[in-house]
Amino acid sequence: xxxxxxxxxxxxxxxxxxxxxxxxxxxxxxxxxxxxxxxxxxxxxxxxxxxxxxxxxxxxxxxxxxxxxxxxxxxxxxxxxxxxxxxxxxxxxxxxxxxxxxxxxxxxxxxxxxxxxxxxxxxxxxxxxxxxxxxxxxxxxxxxxxxxxxxxxxxxxxxxxxxxxxxxxxxxxxxxxxxxxxxxxxxxxxxxxxxxxxxxxxxxxxxxxxxxxxxxxxxxxxxxxxxxxxxxxxxxxxxxxxxxxxxxxxxxxxxxxxxxxxxxxxxxxxxxxxxxxxxxxxxxxxxxxxxxxxxxxxxxxxxxxxxxxxxxxxxxxxxxxxxxxxxxxxxxx
Amino acid sequence: xxxxxxxxxxxxxxxxxxxxxxxxxxxxxxxxxxxxxxxxxxxxxxxxxxxxxxxxxxxxxxxxxxxxxxxxxxxxxxxxxxxxxxxxxxxxxxxxxxxxxxxxxxxxxxxxxxxxxxxxxxxxxxxxxxxxxxxxxxxxxxxxxxxxxxxxxxxxxxxxxxxxxxxxxxxxxxxxxxxxxxxxxxxxxxxxxxxxxxxxxxxxxxxxxxxxxxxxxxxxxxxxxxxxxxxxxxxxxxxxxxxxxxxxxxxxxxxxxxxxxxxxxxxxxxxxxxxxxxxxxxxxxxxxxxxxxxxxxxxxxxxxxxxxxxxxxxxxxxxxxxxxxxxxxx
Numbered sequence: 001x002x003x004x005x006x007x008x009x010x011x012x013x014x015x016x017x018x019x020x021x022x023x024x025x026x027x028x029x030x031x032x033x034x035x036x037x038x039x040x041x042x043x044x045x046x047x048x049x050x051x052x053x054x055x056x057x058x059x060x061x062x063x064x065x066x067x068x069x070x071x072x073x074x075x076x077x078x079x080x081x082x083x084x085x086x087x088x089x090x091x092x093x094x095x096x097x098x099x100x101x102x103x104x105x106x107x108x109x110x111x112x113x114x115x116x117x118x119x120x121x122x123x124x125x126x127x128x129x130x131x132x133x134x135x136x137x138x139x140x141x142x143x144x145x146x147x148x149x150x151x152x153x154x155x156x157x158x159x160x161x162x163x164x165x166x167x168x169x170x171x172x173x174x175x176x177x178x179x180x181x182x183x184x185x186x187x188x189x190x191x192x193x194x195x196x197x198x199x200x201x202x203x204x205x206x207x208x209x210x211x212x213x214x215x216x217x218x219x220x221x222x223x224x225x226x227x228x229x230x231x232x233x234x235x236x237x238x239x240x241x242x243x244x245x246x247x248x249x250x251x252x253x254x255x256x257x258x259x260x261x262x263x264x265x266x267x268x269x270x271x272x273x274x275x276x277x278x279x280x281x282x283x284x285x286x287x288x289x290x291x292x293x294x295x296x297x298x299x300x301x302x303x304x305x306x307x308x309x310x311x312x313x314x315x316x317x318x319x320x321x322x323x324x325x326x327x328x329x330x331x332x333x
Numbered sequence: 334x335x336x337x338x339x340x341x342x343x344x345x346x347x348x349x350x351x352x353x354x355x356x357x358x359x360x361x362x363x364x365x366x367x368x369x370x371x372x373x374x375x376x377x378x379x380x381x382x383x384x385x386x387x388x389x390x391x392x393x394x395x396x397x398x399x400x401x402x403x404x405x406x407x408x409x410x411x412x413x414x415x416x417x418x419x420x421x422x423x424x425x426x427x428x429x430x431x432x433x434x435x436x437x438x439x440x441x442x443x444x445x446x447x448x449x450x451x452x453x454x455x456x457x458x459x460x461x462x463x464x465x466x467x468x469x470x471x472x473x474x475x476x477x478x479x480x481x482x483x484x485x486x487x488x489x490x491x492x493x494x495x496x497x498x499x500x501x502x503x504x505x506x507x508x509x510x511x512x513x514x515x516x517x518x519x520x521x522x523x524x525x526x527x528x529x530x531x532x533x534x535x536x537x538x539x540x541x542x543x544x545x546x547x548x549x550x551x552x553x554x555x556x557x558x559x560x561x562x563x564x565x566x567x568x569x570x571x572x573x574x575x576x577x578x579x580x581x582x583x584x585x586x587x588x589x590x591x592x593x594x595x596x597x598x599x600x601x602x603x604x605x606x607x608x609x610x611x612x613x614x615x616x617x618x619x620x621x622x623x624x625x626x627x628x629x630x631x632x633x634x635x636x637x638x639x640x641x642x643x644x645x646x647x648x649x650x651x652x653x654x655x656x657x658x659x660x661x662x663x
Contacts, residue, residue, distance in 0.1 A: 048524035155613060185376035185551065190595035190609035197606065212525065215554070215597035219607065242599065256529035258554035260593060261600020263581030266558065268533035270526060274494050 003036035003072075004206045005060055005093075005174055010034070010069035012055050016279050027278045029055040031230045032069070034305070037174070042200065042207040044221030044238060046214060046253070050275050051227040053210050057176040060208060061093050062086065073174070091121050094167040098179035100159030104151040110137075110162055111147040117169040136165040139202075140195060157188035164195065168203070176208045181216060193220055214257045218242055223311070226250050229278060229286040232305055236312030244324050246314035248291045251322060285317070293318050336406045337364040338545050339388070339430075339513055344401035344415075346383050346392065346569075348617070355617040357383050357396060359569045362644075367512065368539060370546040372560030372577065374553060374592075378614060380569040381549050385515045388547070389426045390414060405429065407512060427454045431506035435518035437498035441490040448474075448486030451504045458509060473504040476541075477534060496527035503534065507542070515547045520555060532559050553596050557581050562650075565589045568615060568625035571644065575651035585653035588626045624655070632657050 010033045013026035030052040037043045037060075047053045058064040060071055062078045071078045073089060081089065097103035104113060114133040118124050124132070134144045140161040151159055160180060167175055177196065181189035197220065199205060211217050217224055218238055225235040226249065234247035245251045255269035273290040276282050282289050288298040297317055305315045316322060346358035358380040365371045375381045386392050388403055403414040407429065414422060434440045442450055451473055452466030461469060467486070474482035477500045490498055499519060506514055516535070520528040536559060538544050550556050556563055557577060564574035565586065573586035584590040594608035612629040621627055623638035630637065636656060644652045 048526065157613075186553065186592055187376065187595045187610035190607040193597075193607055194609060213597075215599050218599060219597040219603065239603070252526055254599070256526045257599065258525075258528075258532070258552070258558045259599045260553050260557045260581055260596055261598050263557035264576075264578035266536060268529050268536060268558070270529035270533055272530070274496055274527065275524070 002039055004039040004074065005037040005208070006070075006072040006075070007033060007035045007056070007060060008070040008072065010056070010059055010071065011067045012052075012059055012064065013067045025279050028230045028281055029278065030059065030066075031281075033227075033230075033232050035225055035232065035235065037206055037208050038223075039206055040200075040204055041222040042209050042220055044217035044224040045208060045210045045227065046212065046217055046224055047227035048212060048253075048275065050229065050278055052230040053227050054178055056227070057095070057178050057208055057210050061090075061095055061176055063095070091117070091170040092172050093174045093176070094170070094172040096160075096163055096167050096175060096177040096180045098182050100156060100163045100183070101151070103163055104159060104166075106151050109148055109150060113151075113162065114147075114166055114169060117166065121170055132169070136169060139168060139199065140165045141191075155188075156184050157191060160184060160188075160192050161195070164192075164199070168199065171203065172205070174206045174208070176210065178210045179212065180209075182211065182213070189216075196220065214242070214253060215259065226253065229275060229281055231286050232315060233287065234312075234314045234316075235305070236309070240309065240312055244309075246308055246312065246319045246322055247287075247316045248293055248322055249287045251324070252290070255325070285315070293321060336404070336411060338367045338369075338406065339547075340364040340402075340404045340406075341384075341388070342402040342404065344384065344387060344403065345399045346380070346387050346396055347399045349395050349397070352618055356620070357569050357617060358387070361401070361566075361569075361571055363564055363571065363574065365513065365545050365547060368543040368545055369562070370536075370539060370548055370560050372556035372563040373547060373549045373566065374551065374556050374563060375566035376551060376592075376614060378617075379566040381566050382517055384566070385432070385517050385547060385549050388414065388515060389430050389432065390422055391426075391432075405513075424458065427506075427511070428458055428460075428509040429511050430513045430515065431509070431511045432515045432517065433499070433502045433506050433519050435521045437495070437502045437522075438490060440502060441498060443490055446487055446489060447493070447501045451486075451501065451508055454505065454508050460509065469508060470504070473508050474501075477501075477504045477507070477538075479504070494527075495523055496530060499523065499531055500534070503531075503538070507538070507544070510542070511544070513545045513547065515549070517549045518551070519548075521550070521552065528555070535559065553581075553592060554598075565592070568620060569617065570625060570654060571652075572626065572655070573651075573653045574644075575648070579648070579651060585647045585651060585658045586626075586655050587630045587632050587657070591629075591631075 012030040016025045016027045045053045059066045115129050118129045181192050221238045224238040224241050226233045228249045233249045252271050285298040285303050288294040303315045303317045305313045307313045341363050344361040348355040348357050373381045398415050404411050448470045452470035455461040455466040479500050520531050560577045563577050563580045564571050567588050573589045591610040624642050627633050627637040642654050642656045644654045647653045647658050
């Protein structure tokens with residue numbers, strides 16, 4: 001399958017004032033990440049806070065300007081486009097946010113929120129816009145009585161449906177969904193996940209699905225990319241990555257994720273240590289400070305992303321030695 | 334048999350609102366034994382946090398305990414916290430029962446060194462002088478595995494990571510050696526690798542100190558991992574409770590079963606679709622006449638809307654508030 005979106009050697013540094021005297025420093029939000037999202041697939045992007053997954057999602061839509069690298073949509077580099085061209089391109093790429101409370105304008109009726117993209121991108125009559133808005137609401141499972149109401153009149157799940165309707169308005173091909181179910185209760189989150197899957201089928205959408213939750217990503221994604229401290233640690237087909245992880249960080253994530261299928265086992269496999277600073281990331285492999293397999297080479301040499309199985313890559317010097325499950329013998333707490 | 338450490342009997346908590354009195358918690362009974370971890374789960378608005386806050390009587394001003402008993406038994410004597418005068422309750426808060434919350438940053442004082450905050454309760458209750466309080470704080474920081482405790486004791490909350498802040502909260506909560514800790518979503522704001530560290534720490538503290546925990550969470554996975562017993566709440570009521578393995582292996586209440594089907598899991602075969610629970614949680618002002626879950630329940634029968642079902646015993650130590658659960662097991 002051809003890539004719809006290709007992210008090439010993407011780097012994003014944010015300025016940070018580190019020293020008291022204003023010495024220049026940068027937060028290395030993303031460092032040299034190459035990734036593709038294939039047409040019609042859902043690529044799950046997993047990582048903890050500070051991993052750079054949200055920044056990567058925003059760079060993929062060019063909502064944040066990368067420091068270097070390229071973002072290709074249908075093989076055309078967004079970074080080299082002129083303003084007008086980029087604006088026309090934007091209708092094909094939309095975003096769904098985590099917090100439907102913060103991403104809707106509280107002073108705008110749903111009708112106005114949904115009509116806004118049409119005013120910007122299309123010349124339609126008022127009645128045409130009205131018809132499109134009603135249709136959008138129906139697609140996301142809301143009635144047209146919602147049109148005259150304000151965001152605060154809806155529950156979290158309903159607001160997320162409105163956010164999805166707005167993202168769908170211009171019939172995009174690519175949607176970045178940034179933690180779309182994280183703020184929702186389990187039963188409501190399941191409704192939204194199902195809706196996203198239905199819409200994908202119906203409109204042949206391509207998703208970049210950003211989440212901290214491996215169970216959710218396993219459910220919805222075809223492939224998964226795991227990020228750690230601004231770097232891609234591992235990427236591959238979701239079933240394979242979870243069955244046979246090839247990066248120690250993925251193994252740690254899997255072992256740390258509580259799961260209802262292990263009810264009552266009371267086994268906590270975890271590793272000591274915390275996320276290092278993104279202003280001064282560790283030399284070599286960024287995960288080495290928490291990694292049980294770390295050797296001198298890991299500090300000296302940055303591990304490149306290597307393909308170890310068809311479509312399955314890992315950025316670990318010792319990927320071949322990575323145990324697929326974390327046991328206390330491997331990783332004492 | 335010795336009475337449980339904490340026993341809540343028929344607790345009813347009401348909200349006073351402009352629209353009248355709303356029943357936020359209705360006729361709730363639960364017990365926690367010494368050294369036991371009880372998981373209290375439910376979705377937002379189900380009343381789990383209010384239940385927790387009503388134990389040390391720290392309810393918001395517009396909520397009040399309308400009925401029920403909160404019995405704390407220690408050293409052979411039992412006291413009803415719901416009836417205790419405020420000054421007596423104050424000597425129990427922090428010393429016998431303590432609490433930790435989801436967001437340690439809002440619970441910690443930003444302009445006070447963490448060591449002083451940890452030791453503060455000892456001073457407030459007159460249990461130590463300043464030097465002893467500092468030594469106890471340092472010891473407690475080591476017990477909750479804060480690395481480099483001698484240096485950290487002089488730091489301020491903003492200098493610590495989220496995981497370390499939660500460890501500071503736990504140290505504060507444990508400094509007076511309470512027998513019960515109420516933990517309200519203690520790991521929800523943390524990353525999963527840090528969450529696993531905190532869960533491991535809580536489980537270890539229970540073993541080492543014989544601490545009992547009321548662990549409140551919306552996250553079924555987390556509760557399934559840490560709890561001995563689980564109580565599931567819906568619309569202010571406990572709809573099911575029992576031992577953790579049994580609840581997760583064979584839920585007796587349709588709501589619990591629905592929640593488990595809706596939660597994606599790494600341990601089962603991939604499913605094409607998640608089962609969702611249709612509809613919305615009813616508003617407290619418009620609770621249905623019979624079973625609160627009836628309008629959303631796939632197994633409902635006409636009798637479900639006639640009267641609210643009682644909690645019935647469906648197995649040893651297992652209770653469910655569902656008339657279908659009764660017929661299923663008899």
